[in-house]
Amino acid sequence: MTEGPGRTRLLWRRRRHPLSRRIDVAEAWIVLIAGVLLVIGSPLLGVASGAVYHQDLVRQRHERLPTAAVLLEDADRPASQVTEEYPSSSHSTRVRAEVRWTDAAGVERTGKTQVRAGLRAGASATIWTADGGRHAVPAPPTPGQAVTRGITLGVCVALMYALLLVLVLVTVRLSLERRRADWWEREWARVGGTC
Numbered sequence: 001m002t003e004g005p006g007r008t009r010l011l012w013r014r015r016r017h018p019l020s021r022r023i024d025v026a027e028a029w030i031v032l033i034a035g036v037l038l039v040i041g042s043p044l045l046g047v048a049s050g051a052v053y054h055q056d057l058v059r060q061r062h063e064r065l066p067t068a069a070v071l072l073e074d075a076d077r078p079a080s081q082v083t084e085e086y087p088s089s090s091h092s093t094r095v096r097a098e099v100r101w102t103d104a105a106g107v108e109r110t111g112k113t114q115v116r117a118g119l120r121a122g123a124s125a126t127i128w129t130a131d132g133g134r135h136a137v138p139a140p141p142t143p144g145q146a147v148t149r150g151i152t153l154g155v156c157v158a159l160m161y162a163l164l165l166v167l168v169l170v171t172v173r174l175s176l177e178r179r180r181a182d183w184w185e186r187e188w189a190r191v192g193g194t195c
Contacts, residue, residue, distance in 0.1 A: 027173065046155060054146055069126070070123070114127075
């Protein structure tokens with residue numbers, strides 16, 4: 001295929017004219033590389049990070065076990081949450097309370113964890129534990145929550161990567177534009193001095 005002004009070769013426009021400088025070619029390559037990184041890298045990074053996070057949440061679901069516990073204190077709702085529509089006896093929220101449970105080795109343990117609001121000391125509750133029942137942990141996400149959180153993280157990572165790449169590209173192009181302006185100023189000074 002022959003080349004000439006205005007012809008394209010493999011989607012690449014050549015800038016062959018007397019005013020074209022190396023800085024113009026460098027800028028064209030930088031824009032092309034940034035475009036490829038944006039179009040290919042952003043989705044790949046988003047999918048990969050979302051999948052890794054989702055797998056971590058699924059792993060949590062297998063590692064955390066429901067365990068029977070006894071409350072050592074009342075699980076009252078904070079005063080700021082008690083209203084006429086939601087009286088203190090409502091079970092719609094979870095609060096932190098001191099509980100006692102037995103781990104897999106038969107050792108009795110105590111700790112603070114999330115329980116249903118409104119329970120009184122001595123009541124039984126189901127808590128989530130990890131490491132053979134040694135530690136009380138928050139409940140693992142449901143499968144739907146794991147998928148939603150994985151997708152959300154993936155989208156956020158992809159957008160942050162794209163934003164960072166665009167900011168770098170804008171910074172580089174502004175720097176090249178400054179260099180180009182300095183070059184033009186020197187050329188005008190040289191030409192202006194000879195006229």
